[in-house]
Amino acid sequence: MQVIDVYTKKAYTCKKCNGEIYYGKITDDKGNIYTVDGHMPNGKYGKETNVISGAVDALVKDRLHECSKHYVEEAIAKAPAPPTGGGVKIPEKTTFANFQAEYVNEADRVQWNDVVAKVVELTILAQKKLDEYPEITNPALKGLITNQAFAVWSSIKESQRNG
Ligand SMILES: [Zn+2]
Secondary structure (H helix, E strand, C coil), X not given: CEEECCCCCCCEECCCCCCEEEEEEEECCCCCECECCCCCCCCCCHHXXXXXXXXXXXXXXXXXXXXXXXXXXXXXXXXXXXCCCCCCCCCCCCCCCCCCCCCCCHHXXXXXXXXXXXXXXXXXXXXXXXXXXXXXXXXXXXXXXXXXXXXXXXXXHHHHHHC
């Protein structure tokens, strides 16, 4: 069981513990979305949707919120097998465990890993910041803003070094 498509646009308050929660769709381990009728998600919202959703903690969005977890588990237990073939597929992980670099030396490898790790952290921070702006939902726009921020930030860094 996994939670996907967490609706980050709006935070809700748990009626039981007052904790901040979001809602996401529930899938099986293969990424097929559970629906109450076993049909494909009908694309509707609110009471008309057939998608089974569950509350997650605001900070840990892949884990079901403790207070309402049992409702979700009950709903999933009652639900027919989720429709396959149209759900959001979670890609299988590719492993590079046996990869040996031929052209990249040790020093470059270490430096490159540092650069990538730094970019990953900056991207996560950018995503967290972007989540504060519910107006911006388009992933392409988010990517554009993040790239712009990288460009502006590196020129600031550059001028700090030179100045
Ligand atoms: Zn709660």
